[in-house]
Amino acid sequence: MSQGYRRFFKVVPALTDELRAENYRIRHEVYCRELNYEPVRPEGLEADAYDERSVHCLVQSVSTGEFVGCARLVLVDPDAPLTSRLPFEIGCEATLDRSIVDPMALDRSRIAEISRLAVVGSYRRRRGEQDKPISISEEDFGTASRPRQPYLALAVYLCLISLARHYGITTLFVLTEPRLAANLSRLGVHLEQIGAGIEHRGTRVPSMMSVDEIIDGMNFVVRALFEVVSREVLEGLEAAGADAVRAKHHPLR
Secondary structure, three states, X not given: OHHHHHHHEEEEEEOOHHHHHHHHHHHHHHHHHHOOOOOOOXXXXXXXXXXXXXXXXXXXXXXXXXXXXXXEEEEOOOOOOOXXXXXXXXXXXXXXXXXXXXXXXXXXXHEEEEEEEEEOHHHOOOOOOOOOOOOOOHHHHEOOOOEOOOHHHHHHHHHXXXXXXXXXXXXXXXXXXXXXXXXXXXXXXXXXXXXXXEEOOOEEEEEEEEHHHHHHHOOHHHHHHHHHHHHHHHHHHHHHHHHHHOOOOOOOO
């Protein structure tokens, strides 16, 4: 898997204003123009209030140099940890099962939410699905006779996990399609549902992951890819320099 990935893609932490703009451009193309989730904006950039306290990543095509995918980790503002809630805490306020986890009771400097994953239409899963959002779904893995590996979607998730580790994040939250947990478990990733589903561009359920458990539980195939992605993340961090690595509002630990 890792050799195939390196033929096609590389990940780039978006730690500069220029790279963050590429992130917003992809999101505008996907969320505003292709999927009509958000209104088209005259500047061609899709951004919101959470971006100022997020760490962003990009996926780049090796052959063209084009940025074709992106995602972000939304962090809690360390200056206001109890009032700067993560997006899922607001959207799932009525459905979250606090007997499983109460985000307010955690060390909020060490939690983050995965969101705004976007991949340009020409790179999404299969022919005829350019009008659907990217995810890791059952069909992405193919069949026993015709296996398929979702390099691009996996690269985005693994980049975020690597960035989370660098930024001292121990628990990740995400709103997912209900069946995503089963598919990720095939990769050695344990995703725990923490509340009832909500309507958010289709049914989505709130789930959480332990960063350490994800890394420790990876099967050997995914671990090899994770090591490649982590090296690319480290290169991006080093290229951005110490000031950029510390990121706005959330210094590295």
